[in-house]
Amino acid sequence: MVKFDTAAHLQEVLHSFDKCEDPRFKEIMTSVVTHLHACVAELKLSPEEWISAIKFLTATGAICTDKRQEFILLSDLLGVSTLTIGINQHRGEDCLEDTVEGPYYWEGAPELPLGSDISNGVTGEKTYYHGKVIDPEGNPIANALLDVWSGDGDGNYDMQLPDQVEMLARAKFRTDEQGNYSFWSIRPSYYPIPQDGPAGLMQSKLHRHPNRPGHIHFKISAPDFYPVNTQLFVANGPYLDSDCVFGVKPSLIIDYIEHPAGITPDGKHLAAPYYSVPFDLRLTAV
Ligand code: BEZ
Ligand code: FE
Numbered sequence: 001m002v003k004f005d006t007a008a009h010l011q012e013v014l015h016s017f018d019k020c021e022d023p024r025f026k027e028i029m030t031s032v033v034t035h036l037h038a039c040v041a042e043l044k045l046s047p048e049e050w051i052s053a054i055k056f057l058t059a060t061g062a063i064c065t066d067k068r069q070e071f072i073l074l075s076d077l078l079g080v081s082t083l084t085i086g087i088n089q090h091r092g093e094d095c096l097e098d099t100v101e102g103p104y105y106w107e108g109a110p111e112l113p114l115g116s117d118i119s120n121g122v123t124g125e126k127t128y129y130h131g132k133v134i135d136p137e138g139n140p141i142a143n144a145l146l147d148v149w150s151g152d153g154d155g156n157y158d159m160q161l162p163d164q165v166e167m168l169a170r171a172k173f174r175t176d177e178q179g180n181y182s183f184w185s186i187r188p189s190y191y192p193i194p195q196d197g198p199a200g201l202m203q204s205k206l207h208r209h210p211n212r213p214g215h216i217h218f219k220i221s222a223p224d225f226y227p228v229n230t231q232l233f234v235a236n237g238p239y240l241d242s243d244c245v246f247g248v249k250p251s252l253i254i255d256y257i258e259h260p261a262g263i264t265p266d267g268k269h270l271a272a273p274y275y276s277v278p279f280d281l282r283l284t285a286v
Helices: 006-015 023-043 047-062 070-077 080-088 198-205
Strands: 126-134 145-150 170-174 180-186 215-221 228-234 257-259 274-278
Touching: 006 023, 047 070, 047 198, 070 080, 070 198, 145 180, 170 180
Parallel strands: 126 274
Antiparallel strands: 126 180, 145 170, 145 215, 215 228, 257 274
């Protein structure tokens, strides 16, 4: 039997990139192709197995819409999103950490006054989120922009609800002169990632559960500080130690303080018990 020369074949393919004028693209393609060839050779992948991988990626693309991004989900489930964030993040000591954005960000949430309630039409227990955006020394950052979104108390994002065309539980807020932010929303529940597509099939074939712990997303930006794209996780909830997309960081697990019905910290009267989340958001200076 004549043995196929895998090393010579790889060199021939890499040589075909010689005329590429974009050095970074060439570097990336060289690395990806080298690792891909090594993987196929090491696994002695059959043509049928390679075709099934191609069919998997084809199905991943086919299920994507403007409201569903299966490739992001796949990247999240494989830990690649968390890896790219981790190796690129600029984070000072004790400053806020980044984590995965996930597939449910919806560009264009309305900017609302501080203290607004964004829980209208959203299931779940009311929660008052408040604190300051601060610099590494604890000084307030005025005019920082917070872009906030979460699922509801049953584990659904607005985009996942049938016939829901309006945004729910999403808004932007700007800190005041003292760096304060505040708004009302709900305490989000844990939830399963969509399981009816290729990413979910992969997850079940690997015998991994499909759940994310309850969390609320924050994108925060302010001039002279690194932007942060993060989540605050509900302490003591399920799946904090086994998030299916590897997004939980201990510094992002936050206590939701329970309050009986009555007068709220911002002077409202609530007839039902509620939660509050006091949390300062410390940014890293550029
Ligand atoms: C999310 O945070 O909503 C999310 C992140 C990664 C995958 C799926 C959902
Ligand atoms: Fe989320």
